[in-house]
Amino acid sequence: MPAPAILFPADPLNPKRPDPHFAWEARTLRELGGEQHLVDHDALLAGDAAEAVRRVPRGCGPLWYRGWMIPSARYADFGRALAERGATLLTTPAGYAAAHELPGWYGVFEGATPPSSWIPLPPATARPGPEQLAAAVEQLGGRGPAIVKDYVKSRKHEWNEACYVPELSDLASVGQVVGRFVELQGEFLAGGVVLRRFEEFAPGGLAPAGLPDAGAAQVPGGRPGNGGTGERAAEARVWWLDGEPVLVGPHPDTPGQACEPDLSVVRPLVRRLGCRFVTTDLASRADGSGWRVVEVGDGQVSELPRGIDVSGLLTSLIAA
Numbered sequence: 001m002p003a004p005a006i007l008f009p010a011d012p013l014n015p016k017r018p019d020p021h022f023a024w025e026a027r028t029l030r031e032l033g034g035e036q037h038l039v040d041h042d043a044l045l046a047g048d049a050a051e052a053v054r055r056v057p058r059g060c061g062p063l064w065y066r067g068w069m070i071p072s073a074r075y076a077d078f079g080r081a082l083a084e085r086g087a088t089l090l091t092t093p094a095g096y097a098a099a100h101e102l103p104g105w106y107g108v109f110e111g112a113t114p115p116s117s118w119i120p121l122p123p124a125t126a127r128p129g130p131e132q133l134a135a136a137v138e139q140l141g142g143r144g145p146a147i148v149k150d151y152v153k154s155r156k157h158e159w160n161e162a163c164y165v166p167e168l169s170d171l172a173s174v175g176q177v178v179g180r181f182v183e184l185q186g187e188f189l190a191g192g193v194v195l196r197r198f199e200e201f202a203p204g205g206l207a208p209a210g211l212p213d214a215g216a217a218q219v220p221g222g223r224p225g226n227g228g229t230g231e232r233a234a235e236a237r238v239w240w241l242d243g244e245p246v247l248v249g250p251h252p253d254t255p256g257q258a259c260e261p262d263l264s265v266v267r268p269l270v271r272r273l274g275c276r277f278v279t280t281d282l283a284s285r286a287d288g289s290g291w292r293v294v295e296v297g298d299g300q301v302s303e304l305p306r307g308i309d310v311s312g313l314l315t316s317l318i319a320a
């Protein structure tokens with residue numbers, strides 16, 4: 001079987017070159033002797049998967065993707081369109097959804113990650129009803145602080161408005177935060193609403209004011225650290241390929257923080273999940289009781305911190 005190539009999003013202004021956000025990865029891949037192809041991410045999101053993969057050579061074999069997030073349904077279209085051209089995504093649509101969306105990975109990591117409950121929302125649904133929210137709150141014990149997110153992302157930069165719930169027993173406050181979150185997410189709401197119990201993690205510094213979420217990033221389930229003070233947890237992002245860590249670095253939001261997480265608990269869980277290429281975001285509990293899984297993500301759409309050496313990661317991907 002030929003060595004896998006890597007797909008990158010094309011620059012919308014010049015479709016013959018990679019999107020500038022991923023140009024440094026593409027350049028490193030070329031220096032390593034790897035093969036790359038370009039896809040039209042905008043066409044994929046618009047539902048035209050055939051147009052999105054038009055520049056991918058027929059019969060090119062196995063492929064990884066490294067780029068912007070793709071909704072799970074669109075990823076399945078992506079896989080079918082590539083298969084019609086004789087190419088195979090090494091992360092299957094089922095594997096992508098399992099790592100990309102919290103309900104897909106939570107059952108495996110339950111106990112190692114903050115307790116969570118969720119409410120599926122069909123695309124046309126405005127927001128969860130009071131009874132649905134009360135049931136989700138009850139699953140978390142009915143009391144204590146929590147954060148709100150969807151199956152993929154939070155709005156941690158609207159912390160007090162659309163993310164943090166100081167007390168779950170105040171159902172009116174829960175409904176207000178959830179409603180604002182759903183309103184702000186709009187058409188980009190992924191899957192449904194998730195409530196995750198808030199946990200205090202060891203701080204690692206101040207988050208840059210107004211830092212936006214990177215488009216490819218799997219943002220944490222809230223802002224771990226000191227609820228609302230601006231402190232960021234000392235958080236690590238670990239990249240796993242076939243159950244083995246191939247890159248350990250800081251979270252992209254805080255690239256200057258050095259972390260050395262204990263992987264003894266998370267390693268068997270990643271293997272049990274069974275997805276080939278995933279990331280785990282880890283933070284240490286403030287009370288010193290160990291590391292927790294803040295988020296799991298598909299490695300194809302997880303953000304890399306600027307300045308990190310990606311040669312080992314890319315070498316592993318094209319040798320897989």
